[in-house]
Amino acid sequence: DSGVTQTPKHLITATGQRVTLRCSPRSGDLSVYWYQQSLDQGLQFLIQYYNGEERAKGNILERFSAQQFPDLHSELNLSSLELGDSALYFCASSTRDTKDYGYTFGSGTRLTVV
Amino acid sequence: GNSVTQMEGPVTLSEEAFLTINCTYTATGYPSLFWYVQYPGEGLQLLLKATKADDKGSNKGFEATYRKETTSFHLEKGSVQVSDSAVYFCALRKGNSGYSTLTFGKGTMLLVSP
Numbered sequence: 001d002s003g004v005t006q007t008p009k010h011l012i013t014a015t016g017q018r019v020t021l022r023c024s025p026r027s028g029d030l031s032v033y034w035y036q037q038s039l040d041q042g043l044q045f046l047i048q049y050y051n052g053e054e055r056a057k058g059n060i061l062e063r064f065s066a067q068q069f070p071d072l073h074s075e076l077n078l079s080s081l082e083l084g085d086s087a088l089y090f091c092a093s094s095t096r097d098t099k100d101y102g103y104t105f106g107s108g109t110r111l112t113v114v
Numbered sequence: 115g116n117s118v119t120q121m122e123g124p125v126t127l128s129e130e131a132f133l134t135i136n137c138t139y140t141a142t143g144y145p146s147l148f149w150y151v152q153y154p155g156e157g158l159q160l161l162l163k164a165t166k167a168d169d170k171g172s173n174k175g176f177e178a179t180y181r182k183e184t185t186s187f188h189l190e191k192g193s194v195q196v197s198d199s200a201v202y203f204c205a206l207r208k209g210n211s212g213y214s215t216l217t218f219g220k221g222t223m224l225l226v227s228p
Contacts, residue, residue, distance in 0.1 A: 002157065033215065043158075043203065043218040056215050090157055099146045099207045099214050100165045105157035 003027065006091050006106035014114055018079040021109045023091030025072055031055070031094040032074040033103060034066055038087040049074055050097055081113045116141040118204050118219035126225045133191040135222045137178075137204035140185065145208035147171075147180050147187040148216065152201045161189075161202070199226045 003026035013019055025032050034046040036059075045058035049068035060066075063081075068074040078085060088110050092103035121136040139147065146165040150158040162171035167182035178189045187204060204219040 002159070004157075042220040045215050045217070048215055058215070092158075097214065100163075102148050102150075102160045102163055102205075102207070103158075103216060105150075105159070107155075107157040 002104050002106060004091060004093050004104050004106035006089075006109050008109060009107065010110050010112075012112045012114060013081060015081055015083060017081050017113075018077065019081065019111065021076040021078070021089055021091075021111075023074045023076070023093075023106060025074070025091075025093030026095075026104050029093035029095055029104070030072065031097050032068055032072070033092045033094070034060075034074070034076050035090045035092065036087045037090060037108070043090075046076070055097070078111070083113050086111055086113045116145070116206060116208065116217045118206055118217055120202075120204050120219035120222050123201075123221075123223035124225050125222060126227070127194055129196055129226055129228050130193045131226075133189070133194045133198075133224065135189040135202055135204075135224070137187045137189065137219060138185050139187065139204075139206050141206055141208055143208055144182075145206040147178070148205040148207065149176070149178055149187070149189050150203040150205060150218075152203065152221070154200070158203060194224070194226045196226050196228055199224055 005024040030051045046060040048056040066076045088108045090108045092105045117140045148163045149161040162173040164171040164180035170179045201221045
């Protein structure tokens with residue numbers, strides 16, 4: 001157990017729908033990062049939050065949004081889902097937001113859009 | 115921009131063979147370098163890291179040396195086991211004032227047979 005909790009583990013939904021993925025960071029970690037992993041694109045950085053504020057944005061589609069709440073858990077919202085959104089979505093947290101620190105990853109949410 | 119290039123897999127070895135997975139990077143300044151491992155059905159786990167040139171990271175028999183002159187961080191292990199079968203990701207992180215995120219390579223699958 002890495003200490004980063006993601007729910008649900010699996011999600012199957014239809015095109016056009018909206019889903020919410022949830023992440024609780026490791027205790028004490030203020031930074032939360034979201035990544036999408038697919039076979040063709042590899043690991044793509046989506047967005048980072050630090051202590052409730054958006055800090056960095058990567059290749060995140062406009063249909064996707066995220067937020068981090070006062071208790072530091074984060075949610076990734078995916079709307080108007082398309083078949084191509086099927087992927088593994090990982091959340092990670094970090095003790096400090098500096099280059100010498102790696103991330104601790106959760107076990108991911110596998111999203112299947114049918 | 116920052117990028118990481120890994121050798122394509124799968125790398126197929128017999129148990130007790132020597133392992134090398136090549137990783138090179140492109141980045142300005144002095145990034146930190148990381149190797150992560152992903153076992154089937156799991157999230158990424160930090161394997162080792164190096165934060166400055168000539169540093170050697172090591173863990174569980176794996177080693178990698180930060181070579182700035184060749185911009186490389188190759189992963190090595192002297193004798194692999196079947197349990198080492200997984201996908202290995204090389205990554206870099208730069209920036210010390212926040213706003214620094216991990217950039218990953220595409221991953222290299224390692225298959226070890228008995």
